[in-house]
Amino acid sequence: MITENFSWEEMQESRIARERGISNTPGTAERAAMERLVRELLQPLRDIYGQPIRITSGYRSAELNRLVGGVPDSQHTKGEAADCTIAGDIKDLYYILMESELLFDQVIVYRKRNFMHLSLRTEKENRYRVMFQ
């Protein structure tokens, strides 16, 4: 486990990678970024929300990222981003994040598909960019 509610497995699990036999193993720098993302953003958000947050896509190797149509240089390939979903409306989690004082880099809310992309920068900088799709 990385924290109480988030495991290394779910942060790097990819059904597509498994099915296609693509390697999806993060390196040292990526693991450090993943750990920071979980410790400083996902777990604190989960603690405020009080209910499960499921990671649908965390770390992506460059090959996996290309395959799933991720933007080149995606923060997923650096271990800095995760897509997550909840049993309820993802907008509720978005509101909780906005009301919190948690720092993030970029948030993209995918309303129709009910998930949210969250990232944390490795530098001490906050772009605080929010997008709705």
Ligand SMILES: [Zn+2]
């Ligand atoms: Zn994403």
